[in-house]
Amino acid sequence: MSAQPVAEREPVLIRSARDVTDLVNSGAARGSHARMIVLLALGGIFLDAYDLTSLAYGITDIREEFGLSPAWAGAVTASISVGAIIGAWFGGYLVDRLGRYRVFMADMLFFVVSALGCALAPNAEVLILFRFLMGIGVGMDIPVAMAFLAEFSQLRGKASKGSRTAAWSPAWYVATSGCYVVILALYFLLPDQHHDLLWRFTVGFGAIPALVILLVRNKYMNESPSWAANQGDLHRAARILRDSYSVNAVVAEDAEVPRERTEPRRGLADFARLFNARYRARTLQALVISLAQTFGYNAVAYGLPIIIAGLLAQGELNTISASLVLNLVFAVSGGLLGIRLAHRAGAWWTTALGFAVQLASLVALAIIGEPGALPWVLAALAALGAFMFAQAAGPGAQFMSFASLSYPTSLRGTGIGFNQGTLRVGSTLALFFFPVLSASLGSGVFWVLALAPVFGLLALLAKRWEPVGYDADAVERDTADRETSAA
Known part of the structure; x- marks a missing residue:
């Protein structure tokens, strides 16, 4: 300037x-x-x-x-x-x-x-x-x-x-x-x-x-x-x-x-606006995407020590080193790529691709099972890395666009808060159930986790909605102007 x-x-x-x-x-x-x-x-x-x-x-x-x-x-x-x-x-x-x-x-x-x-x-x-x-x-x-x-x-x-x-x-x-x-x-x-x-x-x-x-x-x-x-x-x-x-x-x-200045304070009725005819489908889609990504993320990211030490039979030093490398190399780099993909490809395509890679990674981990030979251990670690990379670049980064850019300024905070509060209920359940499922199912837990990206993909296919580049404030005002003119 x-x-x-x-x-x-x-x-x-x-x-x-x-x-x-x-x-x-x-x-x-x-x-x-x-x-x-x-x-x-x-x-x-x-x-x-x-x-x-x-x-x-x-x-x-x-x-x-x-x-x-x-x-x-x-x-x-x-x-x-x-x-x-x-x-x-x-x-x-x-x-x-x-x-x-x-x-x-x-x-x-x-x-x-x-x-x-x-x-x-x-x-x-x-x-x-x-x-x-x-x-x-x-x-x-x-x-x-x-x-x-x-x-x-x-x-x-x-x-x-x-x-x-x-x-x-x-x-x-x-x-x-x-x-x-x-x-x-x-x-x-x-x-x-x-x-x-x-x-x-x-x-x-x-x-x-x-x-x-x-x-x-x-x-x-x-x-x-x-x-x-x-x-x-x-x-x-x-x-x-x-x-x-x-x-x-x-x-x-x-x-x-x-x-907005002349309207009375609506109190908790703002939450009801999230489910009116205009926003209902967006709210539900954003919520399913958020729950799908958080269930998979929390189970895999916070369960890395369990996965590496237990299912992959690695010692303490290898467990710590592999967990740190997977986070730094795959997750951080994936997140940086997600920033570029957001304005180039949009949130819908990037999220769909991320869920698809996650699904493939979890299926691969389920098939590999508990690897004994070094090549299979490396293949399992590569699948974990691919999952975290896809998470950070795809649904993990883009679900915030669905949760925040789908609403105008007057409703944005309420929309994000509802999404985040409900998402955290899902993440709490994921953190609780993953150790239980992992202990009882072993490597078969990955078949269960694979359901998360499946539900995420189904939510995306149910509504082809692209929040990136959408001017929610302009649409809200134009709709209100038309309704006023008609009245």
């Missing part, structure tokens, strides 16, 4: 909420602050993944320190998932009612307080409480982060809404790998006699990036201009465009008052 002061640039008149969203969607509005907001939103995704992963490596030490029974250990593990379900369902609603900025800042406070509370927990009860609060923050963050990614991006091109919503996938895998790096660093930094404190330092470290985001909020973070305009506050939307995009936006004297 030019160094010319914003006030001296050619004024851009804003007459309606449509002008605001059109300006952002066209890509004509560009600014370093807007890009920074996108990075901060991805930072929220990073925190989600880190906090969900941080206790996975310390649950044994926690059981020993607090003398926990298996039931209490399960409560410690499950508390964050329960909080995330509640946080997603209600957080998405709050994102639409209160705004993206307020909920995002509340998220960061949740992360700081809960991370420090977990790190200093004197007993299991306090640890469960703060893990539950951490889960609420995690659940609230996904709807607000995805709303920011969608509403501070243009409609098409490299910096499109589809590409940026897909960017959550590599951010997630980088965070899970980063958590492992933190654990490894602390392992060597802490004296041997204090390794029982490793889990406390790992969880507490999650407060640092949240604090950084809180410290830079005044300089970079801002409300979504589309949300502000849809609330009837065109002057605030214009101010955001000036601050975040360096666009000399000026509200015209003959500006329209958006219809």
Whole structure:
């Protein structure tokens, strides 16, 4: 951008909420602050993944320190998932009612307080409480982060809404790998006699990036201009465009008052809108795709140590090394490819191809069974890598486009929150049932897991819906205008 002061640039008149969203969607509005907001939103995704992963490596030490029974250990593990379900369902609603900025800042406070509370927990009860609060923050963050990614991006091109919503996938895998790096660093930094404190330092470290985001909020973070305009506050939307995009936006004297401003608050009835005639099929398709991808992902990704150590009969060192390599080489690279595929091929084709590769990988693992010879072990690891690559580039990245870009600004947070809350119910069940199924079925568990991509493909075939490049706000307004004219 030019160094010319914003006030001296050619004024851009804003007459309606449509002008605001059109300006952002066209890509004509560009600014370093807007890009920074996108990075901060991805930072929220990073925190989600880190906090969900941080206790996975310390649950044994926690059981020993607090003398926990298996039931209490399960409560410690499950508390964050329960909080995330509640946080997603209600957080998405709050994102639409209160705004993206307020909920995002509340998220960061949740992360700081809960991370420090977990790190200093004197007993299991306090640890469960703060893990539950951490889960609420995690659940609230996904709807607000995805709303920011969608509403501070243009409609098409490299910096499109589809590409940026897909960017959550590599951010997630980088965070899970980063958590492992933190654990490894602390392992060597802490004296041997204090390794029982490793889990406390790992969880507490999650407060640092949240604090950084809180410290830079005044300089970079801002409300979504589309949300502000849809609330009837065109002057605030214009101010955001000036601050975040360096666009000399000026509200015209003959500006329209958006219809949303005069409508009463509908409360939980917003959830019912997800299932009206216009959005029902999209909501159900996005939900099935999300559940299919999360069941397969959670079973395979979190079950990697079980798969490698048990089914592939590998030792501890090989198990750790193979798990890390599979995540870094296949998952992160797949996620980066998913960003490019989003705006080139679209979410529908990329998701369908990803599910197809996953299906082939799981069938291959089921056929290979429990390999004994090295070539079969390598073939099984290659199939696992292909599954994770396809997950990260396909359904794992693109399902966020179905969940967020199918709805207009006024309904986006609620749609994502409903999708995420219900998805987390599925992921919790997957985490519970995979060890049980793996113990009882052995390698035959992969035949069961293969049903997940089958259902995902069936959902895609049931409705050929492409959310990438779709302007939900424009369609919503045009439909409302036609209905008003007809009346």
